[in-house]
Amino acid sequence: MVKVAHVQLSSCCGCLISLTDTYEKLLEILNSIELVYCQTLIDVREIKECDVALVEGSVCLEDHHALEVAKEVREKAKIVVALGACAAFGGLTRYCKGNQLPKPVNSSFSPLTEVIKVDYSIPGCPPSPEAIYSFIKALLNNDEAYLKPYKLLAEMPEVCGCDLLYKVVNKELCMGCGTCSASCPTRAITMVDGRPVVDPVLCIKCGLCSFQCPRILYPSLLEEIE
Ligand code: SF4
């Protein structure tokens, strides 16, 4: 039985809700794992030793408890997964400036990937139920080929809709498929003359558009073939 912990840092709990939105597939997952820690679902007060920790939320740098939890997760979990945009890239918390009661001092938030070593990042705000289910199945089956893009994402603490411009459009790789626009949860991407145009005001830095773009990994795939 694979021991799994769910840890929530500065997040809205939407990633866990997305996981439970898998309905009957969740029961299938629960048959293959032992949930050893999840403050929302089970009454266990301390993070346990586990095989996989699914961590959602970014880390508030002024909150010593949050920093300790992040460190503890790394010590107790063999595999740490940043679940969702906030843990993986900062997401909406990139825009936090503090000055709000009851803790006006809490103003700086970093993605988990900037605070501890993370093994895999799952993009999305939230990641879709299907994406979370497929990721966990791949993890349970040790499917390295499927997991590779998630591993690459874990090494990228910053994402933005602008990545499409820098890494795809400016490199003559865009084929105008519109997948990026369809995947954006805030409709920040409009296709103009067959190319994506990103509204930076609407972008919440969730990483989905880059993850879904079929051409963004093209240069590194070519390098592998060569
Ligand atoms: S443009 Fe949309 S999909 Fe891309 S990172 Fe921003 S919010 Fe996410």
Ligand code: SF4
């Ligand atoms: S998903 Fe990639 S290839 Fe398709 S339109 Fe967007 S940037 Fe271009």
